[in-house]
Amino acid sequence: MRTVIRCDDPEVDPYRWLTSLVLPRPIAWISSVGADGVANLAPHSFFSVACAHPPIVSFTSVGDKDTLANVRATGEFVVNLATLAMLELVNNTSARFAPDVDEAAALGICVEPSTLVTPMRVTDSPASLECRLHSTQTLGDSTLVLGEVLAFSVREEMLVDGRPDASRLRPLSRLGGNLWGLPPDPVAVRRPVQPDEIV
Numbered sequence: 278m279r280t281v282i283r284c285d286d287p288e289v290d291p292y293r294w295l296t297s298l299v300l301p302r303p304i305a306w307i308s309s310v311g312a313d314g315v316a317n318l319a320p321h322s323f324f325s326v327a328c329a330h331p332p333i334v335s336f337t338s339v340g341d342k343d344t345l346a347n348v349r350a351t352g353e354f355v356v357n358l359a360t361l362a363m364l365e366l367v368n369n370t371s372a373r374f375a376p377d378v379d380e381a382a383a384l385g386i387c388v389e390p391s392t393l394v395t396p397m398r399v400t401d402s403p404a405s406l407e408c409r410l411h412s413t414q415t416l417g418d419s420t421l422v423l424g425e426v427l428a429f430s431v432r433e434e435m436l437v438d439g440r441p442d443a444s445r446l447r448p449l450s451r452l453g454g455n456l457w458g459l460p461p462d463p464v465a466v467r468r469p470v471q472p473d474e475i476v
């Protein structure tokens with residue numbers, strides 16, 4: 278037996294079902310800067326890889342938010358990965374701050390200059406992806422943002438043999454409702470293809 282939820286039922290809120298079923302979603306703690314120079318930091322869990330060649334990531338702004346306005350105005354943003362130790366701060370940056378408030382400064386979150394883009398990266402973040410706006414796509418009440426990754430800035434201690442190690446990154450994720458996902462328990466499984474075929 279299954280319960281079937283029809284999305285054409287006006288009583289159904291697809292947001293609740295999507296966020297409770299598509300999980301865990303990694304958190305993009307996005308730093309950006311407005312045209313007026315005011316910095317911004319906010320979490321987005323509608324976040325994924327969109328393309329590897331060229332390297333493109335996506336996030337979705339549900340409605341119009343400061344992050345989206347900044348990215349549109351300046352064409353740049355940084356995705357900072359978040360860890361369990363940062364949960365409280367990540368959550369606090371999701372509060373409704375006025376556009377002229379720099380969340381990192383207001384909450385005492387340490388940031389430092391990025392390498393290739395103007396938005397700062399979060400100092401304690403294990404890895405930051407410096408992005409240039411590729412394009413946006415309006416989807417109903419939301420906007421899908423595609424950003425080309427110009428640089429991966431990874432803390433040395435997150436690397437094993439020069440590659441990011443999931444057991445060290447220990448990324449935080451988002452589940453349904455107000456639930457968060459703890460760092461995963463990685464397991465290595467060989468795929469039935471040659472490594473150079475892997476996508």
Ligand SMILES: Cc1cc2nc3c(=O)[nH]c(=O)nc-3n(C[C@H](O)[C@H](O)[C@H](O)COP(=O)(O)O)c2cc1C
Pocket residue numbers: 304317318319320321322323324337338339340342343344345367368370371372373374451
């Ligand atoms: C863990 C978490 C994930 C979130 N994911 C998203 C998201 O994917 N898209 C979105 O629009 N808002 C998301 N939010 C809400 C935004 O962070 C919140 O609206 C924030 O105030 C936006 O900030 P801004 O206006 O400074 O950009 C999320 C909040 C939390 C706590």
